[in-house]
Amino acid sequence: MLPTHAVGIDLGTTYSCIAYLNEHGEPITIPNPDGELSTPSAVLVDGDRFLVGMEAIRNSIRHPDRVIQDSKRWMGDASKVWQIAGKRFTPVDVATIILRSLLENARQRIGEIDRAVITVPAQFSDIQRQATAEAGRRAGLKHVDIINEPVAAALCFVLGTEGIWFTELATSQLIMVADLGGGTFDLSLVRYQKNEVRVVASGGDLHLGGLDWNQALQKAIARQFQREFGPDPLADRESAQALSLEVEQVKRSLSVRPRAALTCQAGGHRKTYQVEQEQFERLTQHLVERMEQLTVGLLEENKLGWAHVDVVLTTGGASRMPMVRTLLKKLSGTTLNTSLSPDQSIAHGATYYAGMLLSNNAFARSILNPTAAARLQQFRQQSVNARALGILVRDLDDEQRVPHYMLPANTQLPASVTQMVGTVMPNQKRVHLHIVESGTAADQQFVELGTCVIDPLPPNLPEGTEIEVSIQYDEQARVHVSAKVVETGQEAHTEIVRTENVLVSALQDEAAMPTNAPQVPAPSSVGAKPQPKQFDLDSQEVPVPVREPAGQRDPRLKPRAIPEPQRPAGPAKSSSSRPAPPPLPMDDEIIDLEPVSEPPRARPKASAPPLQAVPKVKPQPLPPLPKKR
Incomplete structure (x- = not known):
């Protein structure tokens, strides 16, 4: 072989x-x-x-x-x-x-x-x-x-x-x-x-998908059966599974025939219904x-x-x-x-x-x-990326965290975009990037991909030291992040992984640092420093871009509050009004700098398409199914 x-x-x-x-x-x-x-x-x-x-x-x-x-x-x-x-x-x-x-x-x-x-x-x-x-x-x-x-x-x-x-x-x-x-x-x-x-x-x-068509018919049959006999077929796992298999076969039959028979049983009762194709279509019209x-x-x-x-x-x-x-x-x-x-x-x-x-x-x-x-x-x-990719920033107008999409959805792959950020204090030790994608569902506004910590930075860097940050999709839509200290040429590279398995990449210089430098855990906090522009950094998890490339900021972000992303661990935050976060030590903050000389290599559209929940149309009620003769 x-x-x-x-x-x-x-x-x-x-x-x-x-x-x-x-x-x-x-x-x-x-x-x-x-x-x-x-x-x-x-x-x-x-x-x-x-x-x-x-x-x-x-x-x-x-x-x-x-x-x-x-x-x-x-x-x-x-x-x-x-x-x-x-x-x-x-x-x-x-x-x-x-x-x-x-x-x-x-x-x-x-x-x-x-x-x-x-x-x-x-x-x-x-x-x-x-x-x-x-x-x-x-x-x-x-x-x-x-x-x-x-x-x-x-x-x-x-x-x-x-x-x-x-x-x-x-x-x-x-x-x-x-x-x-x-x-x-x-x-x-x-x-x-x-x-x-x-x-x-x-x-x-x-x-x-096809499962949703199945579920619509399954629920309708269960309601009909319950009205006639009392027991709910979906309340018992065995009868629910039996009905699920029956519904799948009926769906397949109705693709080639105008009607098909379906048997439902629960609580010692059993009945066979005949489902018309017209009924099935009316029941699933909202899909x-x-x-x-x-x-x-x-x-x-x-x-x-x-x-x-x-x-x-x-x-x-x-x-x-x-x-x-x-x-x-x-x-x-x-x-x-x-x-x-x-x-x-x-x-x-x-x-x-x-x-x-x-x-x-x-x-x-x-x-x-x-x-x-x-x-x-x-x-x-x-291919193209189905999801817009960017970082979380804070909107100063409403003090809400919002995504700043650097690569809009439907950008041709492979693609990458680069922005410049800067340190905010002398001898800053690290910078922190929080990567997000636009939501995978109509009612989901963004999804956390993970956190990238660039740590440690070279010692004795002056305030405002330029850090060139690049985010890119490869041909298979996997996300990679890299950063480069412009002054020294030192680089860090990492691939975004799941939030519960954060990958911390050490910034290494072959001449100054050993290649096996240990990984450093992400710090637990970082301070807030007011910025003169619309966005500000309030924590280690919310970096701010150097500037907004023309046409790439999502126009939806300003008028609408963005909820906190779900995290795998830690207490949930209330959606009600929250007090301003206390000042935190500024050890990994980044600030706006001048535009980078190298334009983004991606070819995005003018803006990311709006992600609006599409209202579902309430289906017409299923008429009583004819009894078996």
């Missing part, structure tokens, strides 16, 4: 899939032990054993307290834990178990696998991406690459035999990829031209309207109309629902492209990307035919 392979993994909310490239450059899906091409993302904890896939689903009714499903929806949430048989399982633990099962089965068929590309929703934050990569490493991979799911679908479309592999386009095409999976709705506008796929913009909702708002909003934010969109490409299992396809067809005014497999296209696109990453490797070229190797070697893909 070959010692390495180009492997792609679609780690889905409800189903997962793994594939590899054969010697002809074609993606081959690896079936699981049951012979299925997609594996349910469910885990059954059976003592010290873990069963993944359909076997876990089969046992979910009898042992609902031992089965974990849909864990991807909590990826990156440090507070989410499942307690089973005295053991604690985090979302990363569950993802690790699923990935290990996929990889072990794949190794039995194709040999050793030490690297793979894993897909994530385009809306995933940096924390969620890191959690996914960490799960891959725990599952036994030595190297994990990340690609956005809509980008993977676009690669499958333009490189796969079901797409336009052999087509040479005279002009570029703008493809809208609509990926509605079990847990998330991802939208991307992708520009395709010869040998290149470039993401123009992305949007979507991490909490809008369809949410999709419409997101889709239209993405075009409006980028000043595009449907006339600019050449292809509307659907993928994801939930995209099979007629109401979803009807909506997209109505909005676009064109026939949808449904040529991709909703279940396998994401994994296949990830596999193509894995082949692109290996295409310059001599071994990889030896196992692919020359045509496929040349095609993969020439092809390029470029």
Whole structure:
């Protein structure tokens, strides 16, 4: 067997899939032990054993307290834990178990696998991406690459035999990829031209997917059953799980039939209902309207109309629902492209990307035919960041902490931006940066990525010493921070990690300091020094930028108070009016300086798009379901 392979993994909310490239450059899906091409993302904890896939689903009714499903929806949430048989399982633990099962089965068929590309929703934050990569490493991979799911679908479309592999386009095409999976709705506008796929913009909702359609029907059936018999099917874990499985099958049936039967039982009562497709559509109309708002909003934010969109490409299992396809067809005014497999296209696109990453490797070229190797070697893909990236600052007008976004959302990757900051006292020991992303949900204003401490600074620096701070996204949307003392040329580099695992990077000079200088913990406080401009630093966690690059400050920040970010530890702060913080020692404060000579290397839009909560439309009540005759 070959010692390495180009492997792609679609780690889905409800189903997962793994594939590899054969010697002809074609993606081959690896079936699981049951012979299925997609594996349910469910885990059954059976003592010290873990069963993944359909076997876990089969046992979910009898042992609902031992089965974990849909864990991807909590990826990156440090507070989410499942307690089973005295053991604690985090979302990363569950993802690790699923990935290990996929990889072990794949190794039995194709040999050793030490690297793979894993897909994530385009809306995933940096924390969620890191959690996914960490799960891959725990599952036994030595190297994990990340690609956005809509980008993977676009690669499958333009490189796969079901797409336009052999087509040479005279002009570029703008493809809208609509990926509605079990847990998330991802939208991307992708520009395709010869040998290149470039993401123009992305949007979507991490909490809008096939599961929400299921839950709407499940709650309606439960209410109907409770009105008729008294017991609530959702109050008992076994009956709730049984109803959940019934609802999933009905949803699938209603994608190909006008009606389907569903059985509900609880408290010794049992009844079979017939669900009409029209009822299901009326019940979930608010979800369809949410999709419409997101889709239209993405075009409006980028000043595009449907006339600019050449292809509307659907993928994801939930995209099979007629109401979803009807909506997209109505909005676009064109026939949808449904040529991709909703279940396998994401994994296949990830596999193509894995082949692109290996295409310059001599071994990889030896196992692919020359045509496929040349095609993969020439092809390029470029993504954008779904989240604006910046630092927390304090607005002097209302004394609230607000994000200052240095890199707006939908900036082409890789990208970086540089700003100059300065020390505020002679012989300052350190500076402190607090990095944030714009929220991952419509009602979430920002997310903490972590804290970067530049410590120690060289001794005897005068007040106002310039520190050049750079924040950048790499090709896989991972965040990196670097700082440079302009006077001495000394540098520090770090990659932002989760808040509970803060990485402190020592500023080192090969001539003056040992390369193994110890890490210094972050200080607990820093003082406030009034600044003449709009922003001021009130604590070690809220640095202030040198200046605001033209057009990059979010216009929403001034009129609206920004709540304190959630932290993994420590007492919660009241949302009511708070007294001014007491003066603190100024040992890591930074102040405004003149603009840096080097302009930002990013190419952002004029401003970050507003992050406004989209109101949900109340659905019409479900009429009584007809009784079984």
